[in-house]
Amino acid sequence: MGMNTAELTPIPPDFYLKPTRTVARELLGCLLVRHLDGETLVARIVEAEAYLAEDDPGCHAARGRTERNSVMFGPPGSLYVYLIYGMHLCMNLVTQPEGVPEAVLLRAAEPLAGIGAMRARRGRHALKDLCSGPAKLAQAFGVTLADNSGDITRGDFFVAPAADPPGRIAITTRVGLGEGCGEELLLRSMIADSPWISRPPRPDAPVIIEER
DNA sequence: GGAACGATTGAT
DNA sequence: TCAATCGTTCCT
16 A cells, blocks of 8 residues: 555765755655654655755844754754744754755655554644645654754655656745745745645745746 | 744634 | 744843
8 A cells, every 4th residue: 555665765965965945946756754653654745945044034043053953053964853833843954064054944745655644643634634834744754852953864764765756846935934034035945736735825926937 | 030923733 | 814832032
C-alpha cells in the first residue's frame, strides 16, 4: 500500500548551501520522510518559504542571535523548530554556512505514505487536512521541540530527492507576515496549481510562474 | 517585572 | 471573523 519507501535516501548537506530562495524552490517535489514509531511517513513538498539574513525583517534572526533562533546560525541541514501562537509548531530547514542565519519554512505537502499515522496525529481524516499548512505538516510528522537542531541530512528524518519533479512553479509573497516584515518580498515558492498548498496567493500579490 | 505579539488553526 | 494559548522579545 502507499508506495515503495525502501530506496529513499537523504539529500546531502551541500544542497542547503545554495541560495536560500533556490533551496526553497528546489525543495518542491522533494519528499519529506520520517521513520517514526514503526511507521514510514512520506509527503511530497509543494510549498516552502525562504527567510533571509539580510534585508528581511520577517526573519527570526533579523535582530541578531537569541536563544530561540540560535539553530538558524548552525550548520546547513539543521532542523529549526519553534512554537507559534502558544500552541503550534513550525518546521524550517536551515540553509547557508554556519553563522549565516537563513532557513526555509516547510509550509505544505502532499501526503503519500503513513496516512493512517498522519490522520491519528492530526485528528482529521481528509487528506487535504493533513499537511496543508506549516503547523499541520509538523503535527502530521510528529514534530516536537525535541526535534529542534536535529540533522535533516541523515538518520530517520530526512528530505529525499524528487521522484516526480514539478512542472510549473509559482513564486509569490509569504504568508502571515505583518506590515514592515518583508511582506512584499517574493520568497514563497509553490507547485503551481497544486491542490495541496496551504492557501492561495493574496489576490493583490504578484505571482511569477516559472516553467521547468 | 510586565505587556504585546506572533512564519496558525479551527470553529463561528 | 474570532478565540485559543504561551514563549519570546522588548520596553520600563
